[in-house]
Amino acid sequence: xxxxxxxxxxxxxxxxxxxxxxxxxxxxxxxxxxxxxxxxxxxxxxxxxxxxxxxxxxxxxxxxxxxxxxxxxxxxxxxxxxxxxxxxxxxxxxxxxxxxxxxxxxxxxxxx
Ligand code: TYC
Numbered sequence: 001x002x003x004x005x006x007x008x009x010x011x012x013x014x015x016x017x018x019x020x021x022x023x024x025x026x027x028x029x030x031x032x033x034x035x036x037x038x039x040x041x042x043x044x045x046x047x048x049x050x051x052x053x054x055x056x057x058x059x060x061x062x063x064x065x066x067x068x069x070x071x072x073x074x075x076x077x078x079x080x081x082x083x084x085x086x087x088x089x090x091x092x093x094x095x096x097x098x099x100x101x102x103x104x105x106x107x108x109x110x111x112x
Contacts, residue, residue, distance in 0.1 A: 033112040034087035036079045038071045038094070044103040046072065052105065053079060056093050081112045 036057075038049070046068055053064035057079045071077040082090065087109040098105035 031083050033081050034084055034109045035081045035112045036087050036090045036094075036107050036109050037076050038067070038079050038105075038107045040071050040075050041104045041106070044098065044105040048098075048101065048103055049105060052094060052097060056090055056097065079107065 038053075049068040049071070050061065050064045053059045053067055054061065057064075059067065059079075067077050067079060080090070081087075091107050091109055094105060094107045
């Protein structure tokens with residue numbers, strides 16, 4: 001017989017006829033993630049920080065207030081986790097918005 005799939009169990013698919021079929025490794029790796037970390041300073045008003053967390057990080061008032069107080073008491077706090085480009089954009093937005101309002105508020109990004 002010339003059909004190469006022929007054997008005693010022609011009705012079975014390859015992986016059930018004694019052939020080893022290995023799963024391929026996924027070709028795409030998950031992108032690394034970065035956390036945006038807000039830094040404390042002595043001058044930026046608390047309500048401005050809450051506004052930034054609402055505006056740039058999409059937090060509701062309650063969460064924004066909690067994160068602002070965490071940064072105020074501990075020195076820094078995580079605002080969110082994003083891909084590289086999004087985290088970079090958030091850091092730039094914080095800096096630009098703070099500068100427009102003459103506040104020294106800063107954030108950084110770290111691999112999550
Ligand atoms: N420490 C500031 C103050 O006492 C408030 C503040 C909170 C500033 C969080 C920055 O990321 C910050 N007015």
